[in-house]
Amino acid sequence: MVAMLVLAAGCGGPAGPTAAPPGAVAAASADTRKAEAEQAVLAAYAGYLDALRKAESDGDPHDPRLADYLADPLLTRVRLAIRDAKEHGAMRTGKLVSDPTVTEVSLDTVPATVQIQDCLDSTGYRLVNRESRKVVRGSAGGRHVATATAVRYADGRWLISEGAVHKDQPC
Known part of the structure; x- marks a missing residue:
């Protein structure tokens, strides 16, 4: 009985794929482009935080991974902050969540740009004296709202x- 219903459902229509209504393809490709951009930006943001943790832990403002995920003006600000901490x-x-x-x-x-909002938890991520x-x-530390902007460069x-971390906005 089920087989007959399945076969009957396939009868009577034109063979082959049906054409999508005009505009549906454009909307689908725009949605796909948006989803791909979101995925790529979140991966870049995660890479940035990983590179930042390593560079801050090592005290290396010139860690090459920073430039893999950051662009100016943020790249320069991060490098200066790491250098300042190291000099002091x-x-x-610890762990940044x-x-x-x-x-x-x-x-x-x-x-092209993408805006990110994050709830950064730095309660277990401490600035410590290197020796003691x-x-x-x-x-x-604490839990605060952070915002970031990603930019797509010509190479993709x-x-x-x-x-920025908004210390006046807990999350």
Whole structure:
């Protein structure tokens, strides 16, 4: 009985694929482009945070991985902060927890951009004295809203060019 229903459902119509209504293909490709951009940007953002943790832990402002995920002006700000901590005998240790979401995708702008909002949890990510491993006073972590902007470059890479932690906005 089920086989007859399946076969009957296939009868009577034209053979082969049916044409999509006009505009449906364009909408599908725009949705696909948006989803691909979101995925690529979240991967770049995760790479940035991983590279940042390593560079801050090592005290290496010129860690080459930073340039794989960051662009100016954020790249320069991150390098200066790492260098400043190193010059003052400090380093970061622990775990930085991230939970990012894409809040805006602008693929038709030049350059294309994607906005990210994150709840960064730095309660276990401490600035410590490199020698004594004591926590640097005034560097307590917490859970705060962070925002970032990714820009697509001509070679197709998405790089994080702006970022800020909003310490007045807990999450």
